[in-house]
Amino acid sequence: MTAQREAEDVDLRHHGDxxxxxxxxxxxxxxxxxxxxxxxxxxIAESMADLAAYPDPRPARQAVARRHGRSAEEVLLTAGAAEAFVLLARVLEPRRAAVVHPQFTEPEAALRAAGHEVARVVLGKDFTLDPAAVPDDADLVMVGNPTNPTSVLHPASAVAALARPGRTVVVDEAFMDCVPGEPESLATRLPSGIVVVRSLTKTWGLAGLRAGYLLADPHLVARLAEAQPLWAVSTPALVAIEACSSPPAVAEAEAWAAELAVERDRLAAELTARGLYVVPEARASFLCLRVPDALGIRALLRQRGYAVRRGDTFPGLGPDWLRIAVRGRTANDALLEVLRDLGI
Structure with a gap:
């Protein structure tokens, strides 16, 4: 794992959509x-009847607080996780910011847009986290868990070990609800200096609604709230946040995560049996794999009617990497058949 300071050498704004x-x-x-x-x-549809009134975030904020065993003062509701990264980049004034890669590129993009230099900490074999590799003088560290695009779940102890006096550690847990029981989440523990960012986009299909939140020390939450536009989260998004934080919704997500794990592991085994390197111990809703001429394979798949995520726009990966979302068994088998036709 190495620390690097680099210019914008990849398209950090390229996303799967x-x-x-x-x-x-x-x-x-x-x-x-x-x-x-x-x-x-x-x-969400029922909430449309209340659009004449300004949004009231209090019920959703309380629901998130109950879901994670936090106080409401430790919760900031945001227009998706992306807004949380922008707010953090604008409010915090790090002397040295470090982003652990490969990971979701929006945190680095937000930091750069706010005028901060970024040191990249590029993970080594199997993309496992070594807290000692993060520069000692980094006073802001951003890391994903489980990480997009590698699907690696870092131990909570390793992530918490990044914390130290004078340092803020931002943990992107957008895919944590893909993990049954969320054993490595820091949301309910929230050690000093840790900020947890969560999203409802992935599990609940709310990308177009923009619904997320962060958990942090009340003082930092207050500072971020001051920088946030008034009524930044719409009434429909607030209704969704409240609903998805309820015990029945959490149980539903848990059941889906268990089903996902079975199909994800099956798909990973199928790809591995074909001689491909699939990042081991995947725990999120996607697989990261290395295949020669991945960009060429991606183009051939598009000709056959399939879209996969290129890996070369993630710092730390390159042109031989792809990310593949895990779908249902029938859809996954259809993709496997096309890959077989392409000699993979």
Whole structure:
């Protein structure tokens, strides 16, 4: 694992949604298919009757606090996780910011847009986290868990070990609800100096609604809230956040995560049996794999009607990497058949 300071040498603003369209089967975007579920869509639709009133975030904030055993003062509701990264980049004034890669590129993009230099800590073999590799003088560290695009779940102890006096550690847990029981989440523990960012986009199919939140020390939450536009989170998004934080919704997500794990492991085993390197111990809703001429394979798959996520726009990966979303068994088998036709 090495620390690097680099210019914008990759397209940090390239995301999976740019890969889809034109009737392509979507294996590029990590949003659960068949969502939002009917009960959630109905709740959101009902909220439209209240659009004349300004949004009231208090019920949703309390629901998130209960879901994670926090106080409401430790919760900031945001227009998706992306807004949380922008707020943190604008409010914090790090002397040295470090981003652990490969990971979701928006945190680094937000830091750079706010004028901060970024040291990249590039993970080594199997993308496991070594806290000692982060520069000692980094006073802001951003890391994903489980990480997009590698699907690696870091031990909570390793992530918590990044914390130290004078340092803020931001943990992107957007895919943590893909992990049954969330054993490595820091949301309920929230050690000093740790900020946890969560998203409802992936599990609940709310990418177009923009619904997320962060958990942090009340003082930092207050500072971030001051920088946030008034009424930044819409009434429909607030209703969704409240609904998805309820015990029945959490139980539903847990059941889906268990089903996902079975199909993800099966798909990983199929790809590995073909001689491909699949990042081991995947725990999120996608797989990261290395294949020679991945960009060429991606282009051939598009010709056959399938969209997958290119890996070369993630610092620390390159042109021989792809990220593939895990779908249902039938869809996954269809993709495997096409890959077989391509000699993979």
């Amino acid at each position: 740019a890969e889809v369209g034109g009737g392509l089967a979507d294996f590029a975007v990590n949003v659960r298919t068949g969502t939002p579920p009917a009960w959630l869509a109905a709740r």
